[in-house]
Amino acid sequence: MEWEAVIGLEIHAQLATRSKIFSGASTAYGAEPNTQACAVDLGLPGVLPVLNREAVRMACLFGLAIDAEIAPRSVFARKNYFYPDLPKGYQISQYELPIVGRGRLTIELDDGESKTIGITRAHLEEDAGKSLHEDFHGMTGVDLNRAGTPLLEIVSEPDLRSAKEATAYMKKLRSLVRYLEICDGNMQEGSFRCDANVSVRPRGSDGFGTRTEIKNVNSFRFVERAIQFEIDRQIDLLEGGGEVVQETRLYDAAKGETRPMRSKEEAMDYRYFPDPDLLPLVIESRWLEELRATLPELPDAKRERFMYEYGLSAYEATVLTATRELADFYEAVERESGGETRLAANWVMGEFSAALNSDNLEVTTTPVNASMLGGLIRRIADETISGKIAKQVFEAMWRGEGDADSIIERRGLRQITDSGELERAIDQVLAANPEQVEQYRNGKEKLLGFFVGQVMKATGGKANPARLNQLLKERLNS
Amino acid sequence: MTLERADIEKIAHLARLQIDAEDIPLYARNLSGILELVEQMNRVDTTGVEPMAHPLEMAQRLRRDEVTETNQRARFQRIAPQVEAGLYLVPKVIE
Amino acid sequence: MHDKSISELAAGLRAREFSSVELTRHYLQRIARYDGRLNSYITVCEERALEQAAAADRALAAGDAVSLTGIPLAQKDIFCTDGVKTSCGSRMLDNFIAPYDAGVVERCDAAGMVMLGKTNMDEFAMGSSNETSWYGPVRNPWDTDAVPGGSSGGSAAAVAACLAPVATGTDTGGSIRQPAALCGITGIKPTYGRVSRWGMIAFASSLDQGGVMARSAEDAALLLKVIAGFDERDSTSADRDVPDYSAALNRDLAGLRIGLPREYFTDGLDTGVARVIEEAISEYRKMGAEVREISLPNTELAVPTYYVIAPAECSSNLSRFDGVRFGYRCSDPADLEDLYKRSRGEGFGAEVKRRIMVGTYALSAGYYDAYYLKAQQLRRLIRDDFARAFEEVDVIMGPTSPTVAFNLGEKSDDPVAMYLSDIYTIAVNLAGLPGISVPAGFVSGRPVGLQIIGNYFAEERLLNVAYRFQQATDWHRRIPEEFRG
Known part of the structure; x- marks a missing residue:
């Protein structure tokens, strides 16, 4: 059977603000652990979030750039789950009413064709911290510097059909956010991250196969490899009479393969609801028009x-x-x-x-x-x-x-274009190689290159090549 | 809505609350009673009523993008149960 | 000294009749002497208070004083205080010393007020009787067998027994007004957004509002002026000017339109309480107010609606208490899940766990629409009831609580019975309106509160209406026998 891959990407672009999305702590990369985690980022009791205007501006710019509708009113919601890198026990995100609605992005394929990929939505949210798994007496260390860094999560439609298309889309998106100067696109530092939803189906079918989600991929090369691996794995499974299990998988770059996450997979119930500490985000059309005028x-x-x-x-x-x-x-x-x-x-x-x-x-x-x-x-x-x-x-x-x-x-690299000087050099070369001159004149015309080389050598490479060619031919053919 | 033992266990797990086995029947009874109270809401038809999340009809205020917070790690970690090398320690996290 | 109003105390300080240190010492002595019977304070800050008082005396001497400089107060233990334990009435925070001050605390400090200590409360403000505190129940100064109400029961008892001239409270479903009523003091819950929630440990963010517990409307006006106002750290804070509440206290009430919701005067209301409220209303008639019956048709739905919204918000707000960055951590967790479950299981008390579970359930997949969304729709209907009522009346009056204070233990096994006692206060929080409770009399020796509800940001009006009543009556001047001396 011929299989076709169906891929959708969720890109997390860290917005290039100075301070965090809901606090005044710095977003600079690489600081000592927890030195850029303020009381709000730490989720200490009684602290409250206030939204960063710049993060909103950047999300709007992105929306304008992909021709999307910017919601005049969007809402922040809490996504509730317990994890050590999530200090409040919930992530502030947008759920039902995201700031950026449906848009599109055109990618160029290797065959010179272009293809338009749908973007379902893009929403603002806060990043989590990092768990460091080095051994602290068998414990995990938690660094919350990154907690609260603004992210724009950009969700594509499942419009991508190959690992190559997926990377082309991702590259184009990265280029776009960098054009807009809303994200530095630094994948090593995690400023531009990708989760891929991958499934396969018989070519020609318009249903969807069971999908897996690949997390933790931090370069274009790895994204392409991870998706290709996953496509091949799923096809092998299905052709072997097996079934694809809906699960989250991690890409292991060293082994070049994806594997299921080890953590107990439980059906997550995130209990989304509107964050009562934040009010609806209203974007005035006047501001939007001002922003449109600033688009590069x-x-x-x-x-x-x-x-x-x-x-x-x-x-x-x-x-x-x-x-x-x-x-x-x-x-x-x-x-x-x-x-x-x-x-x-x-x-x-x-x-x-x-x-x-x-x-x-x-x-x-x-x-x-x-x-x-x-x-x-x-x-x-x-x-x-x-x-x-x-x-x-x-x-x-x-x-x-x-x-x-x-x-x-x-x-003294100025090239020699003076005919007299060149002719003198040509004469010397022809005189020194009578045999070759003979052969040339008897039809072995590819020797022209030999003469050019010799003259170049004699002039230290400074002979004007066009002029030299012309003069050589004149001399040899006369 | 009457909650059974399994419901209580599931909710307690979602909320990451240790509940002693012998307390479960009491929680089941209490919670069922509360849900019964809550279900009085169904007496009113709310079709077409826009949900109200906030008492005041205000829009979110936006902050200027300025770094106003300085490093206070030492202060913040003084109240932490277990830290090392500036990190908060938790039992091993498996991905 | 302790029977004086805070404006009298402020005048005394200015006239050098006594110093802030003397005044503070007087209250500290009273706390030492009486609070064993009441348990109204979780933390008493003797040394810190005396330092603040000395600083206030210097400011008074230098002429740098503002209206409440040198006046002692008690802070509900829900407001974070830099360097002083903030427990929120919970074992979870028994070791928690906030590295910052709440907005309310900053404002009191900036006004030169002296913090005597932190008052007892229902755990995480969840309760109507102050029996859920990890630090034990608070007792009602009028009858120590009775509850003081909750959740700001410590502040109410402390003010009623003159263990603080004035105190702060917070009100999510009646937690200022109900204990004020049950302890015979004046308590005002301002409009949502009037007082900063920064540093006020959240119970239900869209309902929580800080306010004042005082012996009179006159005192409440003074402290409200100090703590109210815009705070850019709180997205829900209202950016509008704070009027001089004291200036308008004495406005004439002739022509005041008072609405009495017929749904407030039904079978559930204790007949003794009803009689007291009727007498209070007739006082207003005497002052020239016009009284008319109104309807708030969705009144009965306020309690069910509230018991979805508040637990839902609390279930999420209390997720941060996980034993990782601050607060209680269980010993020797076997793994991460054990750390979470036991820290939270051991750190929270039963009522908190109940509400977290109700909220978790109401938000969980498959139930969200039936519970949370439905409750939010009803919330709008309840708000609309008030909006309609305020088209025809200036204030709404009724009882604060359907009964006087009940006895300790009487309802603690029956959460639903407890919840139903908040029937008159809860709708005000759902709508975000301001409300005040003023002492209006006694039934069987236990105080009764009259609730006055105003339109958005009508605190000035509420204080004026309450003040005029207190000019005509002396219920607010009564001090329980046992604590008079």
Whole structure:
């Protein structure tokens, strides 16, 4: 039988506020345990929550960006359960009336097609703390620094059909929240987390199979692997005549597999009810309109514009708009290069991105800024240097040796375009290789490359390649 | 609604309350009596009545996003039953 | 000294007739002498009180004093006090010293008041007789066989026996007004949102409201002015000005429209109590008030509605008491579940556990709509009853409690009978309205309270109406024989 996967994702995006959603404690990552857990976060007796305006603003921005309806009135509810990292014994969340209603997000697939994924809802809630399972005399330690950090839980429709689509959706969503500057998207630090609901069904069927929920996945790679593992596991089970059990599973990255959570699975009864310490959240339409005006250009619009304005391919535009920082960088390089749209795209996607990767740097922390890269491209465009020499110059810039012009000058890398000089070098090479000249003239035309190489060698790589090719051919064919 | 022993056990578990076995019949009786009282609510038809969660028709006030709290761990943990290395300790949690 | 009103005491302090230290010492001595019989205090803060009094004396000498500087008071042990145990009447918090002050406590401190101690109460404010306290029952100063009412029974008894000139209380379903009535004092529950709930240990968040227990409306007006007002830490706090309650006390009542709900004067009402209330109403007639019968048709549903909403909220509010970060922790928990279950099972008393279980049940899957949602719908109907009534009357009057104080142990085995005694007070909390109870007479030597209910934020009016009654009567001046000296 042919199987089809049905996947829905619940993404928890930590909102990039300074203080917590219901208290004035800091949300900074990495502090000593419990030093950023104030009385409200600790759930001490008598303390009360007050909602952070910034968290609300960020949720609204997200809603606007996915074309969703922002609820004029939404309600905070308590989700009741006992767990050591949940100090009050309930999580303040939104249940029946979330702030962000139905929206959508378009993803680009590998085959160049795009697909629109439905977003069911997004709601505000508080994060829990962390249980540390290192051994404290056989006990667990609880750090509540993270308790109360604002989260936007973004729930997708079960519209995703493969592990690849799921990661594409997740990447697109991460890009979006970073564009909006509402979440840093840092998966290592847990600022952007994913739970996946996975089921399979016979292709063509429109029912749903029993689903499992995979928790605790903290990178794109692992999400893809975990979902793929789970799809395969479920198909194997069903084909072997077994049944999928509805359960929560954890992804074990070391073993590359999912396993059921060990904690006793009991049907949770969360006893949701409206939090009486908080009043209905009312969003005035005027505020919403003000927020709409502050929306930055979003990835899809920017991608369209890059194709239209710079003549880039869909692929290039997708890569260059993947993050707001990279897109901004591209546009700055393009400007500094004097409008060399294509060269700028090639360089940003090529040498520059490779260098970032190998040094594990971000666009914002690079040693070669947009003006330096633009300057280098200018020199390629005006034929001061060849593309090949440019790579040397780029590496030197990366090492901090100055801007392109000073490196070219200092190292004498200006390319030779002067016909006389090139002809002299060509003559010397042809004279030194009479046999090859003979062979060429007898039809072995691929030897042209050999001559080019020899001249390049003789000129220290500085010969203008186009000019050289042209002159060589003239000489050899005369 | 009459609650049986199993109901009391289930509710007590949900609420994480240890109830002594010999007290269960009394709780069952008390709770059943309370539910009987509560079920008088059914005498009124409330179809179409909007539920009221708060006495005052006010909207949630929003706080400015400012860090106003400083580290008071030592103070807060002075009243904690068991702490170590700044962490609250609980019996081992199994995931 | 202890038979004086707090405005008289304040005047005495200003005139240097006595110092705050002397006044405080006087009350501390009375507590030492009498409270063994009443058990109205859980904690007495002798040293701290004397320090506060000395500071108040310095402020008085320096001319920095405000109206209640140097006046002693008792705080209900539900208000968190930095450095002083806040038990909420529970074993769960027997070791709990809050690292912060409640908003109410901050305001009293800022006004230079002197905290004598923390008063006994029903455990987590759940009770109408003060018998559920882990610290033992409080006794009624008028008859020590009788309950003082609850949950603010300690504050009521302390004020009635002059072991504090004034005290704070909290009222979720009548917990200020009912003990005030049963102890023969004046107690006001303000409009929901009028007094900050910050640092006030929550029982049922949408119903809880802090207020004042005093010997007279005049005293209540003074303390309410101190504790009322906006608190940005409480999302449900009302951001509106606090009037000078004392200024309007003496307003003439001619033309005042008083509504008597016919549902309040039925079979369940003790005939003696009914007679006292009728006499009180005729006092108002004499003052020129117009009395008319009104109807609050959903009155009987207030108790069932309340006993869904309050337990539901409490079941969630009390989840934080889990033995992890503060409070009682059972010994040698075998595992996490054992830690939770035994800490909570041993830390909470029977009534608290009952209510947590009722609330847990009412919110659980499959029952939510039938119980919680239904109760919220009825809550609106009950509120609407009052809204309609206030279109035709200025205040609503009736008994605070259907009977006078009952004897200790009389109802403690029958929760439902106990709940039904809150019939007249509960609806006011569901609606969020202000209410005041004023002493109106006695039946068999036990006090009767007249309840006056006002429209939202009409505390000024309530205090005025109560004050004028107290100008015409002297029930509020009575002090139980045993505690007079």
